[in-house]
Amino acid sequence: MKNSILEKDKQYIWHPYTQQKTAAEPLAIIKGQEALLFDENGNEYIDGISSWWTNTHGHSNPYIAKKIYEQALELEHVIFAGFTHKPAVTLGERLLGKIPYQKRVFFSDNGSTAVEIAIKMAIQYFHNKGIQRKTLVAFENAFHGETFGAMSASGDLSLNNAFKEHLFNIIRIPEPIGEDKEKSFAALEEVLQNNQVYAFIFEPLLQGAGGMRMYAPEDLDKLIAICRKHEVLCIADEVMTGFYRTGKFFASDYLKNKPDLMCLSKGLTGGTLPLAITTCTEEIFEAFLSDDKLKTFFHGHSYTANPIGCAAALASLDLFEQDSTQQNIEWLVSNHANFLKKIKGHPKLNDVRQQGTVLAFEFKTSQNTSYFNNLRDKLYYYFLDRGAILRPLGNVIYLMPPYCITKKQLLKLYNLIEQILTEDFI
């Protein structure tokens, strides 16, 4: 019984982002509770990365589970073209209430499709208006997902080598990070002047997969202002930053200049079910209203606005509205700030940075890439062997736990970071 999961896994499963030839055996997880995951051998792990940035209220949250169960008994799914339902309209109303500059929600299943939809909406917005626009602008170290549009928009990661010739045209600009911020503004200005750009897509304030890179709201405000001047749409990919990861409900809450489209997914259902939303302004929505059927947005997925997913998202919003959740988030933010102060300047760290509930440590390394990969594995298993799931991005380790993490668990993560800095292999 005990090894049956792993045996069958080996026989039948192809895992994401995994070199199946050389990868170590996966851990068979049989239970999750709050910030903890339990494997089949009885070991427990603190989920320091919220299971790929999805989980917000802890694993197997009983309140969300109850709402999912109730919805499943009532209406599990219905086609969303020509039909509608209460969980979808309530979720639309409640979410848009928090981002009043956005007026419509369009549902899909995951972060990549949310991005794909935003890009398609931006392209067709100009097409419907009879305006010629051809190019998308994105940041150099961006990550926007796995489908072709999202992959095209993502930074030039070598991971996408096989697909390079099949990706569409993108112009990249540097992030406003470090000393040459002005380069970023100048690059955008120049690109928009000389190209027919339909949209600028960005991860607001915090770039996730690109290495937990952070930049200031004032600087994003400037970039958005440049886009406004050239009537270029702004797409905020909040797939990772949404739902309080940056300290506020959305990273865009820090901005004066608001985006035209937003992509939401990971934390949308509290990390329980796959669901995504692309939101847009009334102006964009109206560009699709016409007696000409060809101006319709011809896009939809089988599980668009799945009622059980919507019910999970509504339950997650209920939990976010509780004082205790808000206190947990504030507590996490201030604990991170204190630990940052304590560890900043450590000789083995290039940088320690925080954006809200995310704390990132950049390790010094002058080594080549293959060593890098070794270091990455060493770091990963060092933490895993000690009961913590922390998944390095190159030489960057970050903490992004569910908000219900306990004081003891959080201290353990901080201690492990301090401890690893005393090890010789770092």
Ligand SMILES: *Cc1c(COP(=O)(O)O)cnc(C)c1O
């Ligand atoms: C994870 C991520 C995506 C892709 O979401 P999936 O659900 O994995 O398809 C897109 N954008 C950002 C910023 C992400 O972090």
